[in-house]
């Protein structure tokens with residue numbers, strides 16, 4: 001198999017690279033400052049004017065959501081060209097716009113939403129005017145998502161929602177939620193769920209922030225007490241929400257971009273190791289860094305497998321699980337390497353520009369963030385189960 005670009009892809013890459021170089025605002029170039037590794041899009045939040053300009057320029061080419069159809073403001077780029085665009089954006093450390101709305105909600109609505117939903121919700125998502133969160137997990141329903149207990153009971157033109165969600169990323173800054181709730185408790189568990197669009201300003205919703213190990217409160221517990229959702233906000237059919245949610249999760253698990261960001265991180269790590277080490281690098285350190293680069297190349301090729309399946313119109317399944325599994329565990333190996341490289345100081349997580357705080361605390365924060373990589377979006381055990389049963393045809397345990 002030839003992994004290099006075709007002549008046409010080479011031209012596209014060249015064109016995109018030149019376009020990014022000419023259009024990425026000066027303030028967003030180079031070092032990501034105090035931004036987090038692995039979350040390049042949030043690295044520049046401090047410069048809102050430059051971010052707005054960049055968003056506008058990207059949108060003039062349909063590059064905010066390059067996979068979307070043109071009628072929704074996308075670029076309809078073929079899958080391979082989407083990959084090239086992401087690769088070039090990662091290489092230039094150019095922030096991207098994505099998240100729950102662009103990545104999962106809008107594509108789900110394009111497939112299952114009624115016309116009024118597409119008209120009402122997709123444009124504000126693309127323009128970044130409305131943010132979304134995902135209300136799926138509950139204290140007793142994570143890996144086994146079909147066990148969701150939050151109830152939605154029909155009452156006239158509304159459903160009345162009571163229950164609790166947990167780990168809801170960004171709920172505190174979201175305008176809307178995609179909500180999975182039980183509408184038929186008597187049916188088998190996969191067949192009694194419905195999928196709703198919930199306005200986060202509706203009375204009866206209470207949020208409690210959850211502070212993570214890094215000290216951020218990015219996710220929340222969300223409580224619902226007699227929250228009224230109009231019945232027209234049901235996506236797909238009542239009690240068929242599991243199938244809509246499964247589509248949303250498929251969008252969530254195609255983590256192709258992540259491997260590209262890892263490459264940027266390791267190259268930055270190498271640059272830092274070179275500069276920070278006065279006595280030169282030990283053979284052990286050099287080997288550890290080379291090992292990571294090789295693993296990133298493996299991750300990239302696993303991603304390319306998913307991308308080439310998509311390009312042929314096939315739907316990746318266990319192949320996407322393998323990418324998620326390998327990439328998230330690679331992130332943790334990268335975090336361990338930063339610890340060995342930076343020693344005790346690498347654990348500091350402040351954001352000061354000081355020689356005592358390597359890379360403005362990014363090493364330390366990366367180590368802490370990486371712990372969640374093998375949990376969020378489906379745990380490693382679950383991905384291994386998928387690869388074993390659907391990929392290898394092994395019987396369930």
Ligand SMILES: Cc1cc2nc3c(=O)[nH]c(=O)nc-3n(C[C@H](O)[C@H](O)[C@H](O)COP(=O)(O)OP(=O)(O)OC[C@H]3O[C@@H](n4cnc5c(N)ncnc54)[C@H](O)[C@@H]3O)c2cc1C
Nearest residue numbers: 134135136137142143167168169372375376377378379381
């Ligand atoms: C950073 C982060 C952000 C998140 N954001 C959101 C969000 O925005 N919205 C949302 O709805 N959820 C979110 N989640 C929740 C996430 O989807 C769940 O944490 C995840 O699905 C695991 O579920 P759980 O936490 O209930 O663990 P459990 O499912 O209880 O798993 C506990 C342990 O048991 C293992 N296990 C479970 N079932 C099996 C099995 N069949 N075979 C082998 N081992 C098994 C798991 O691998 C794990 O080690 C987020 C999680 C994280 C970490």
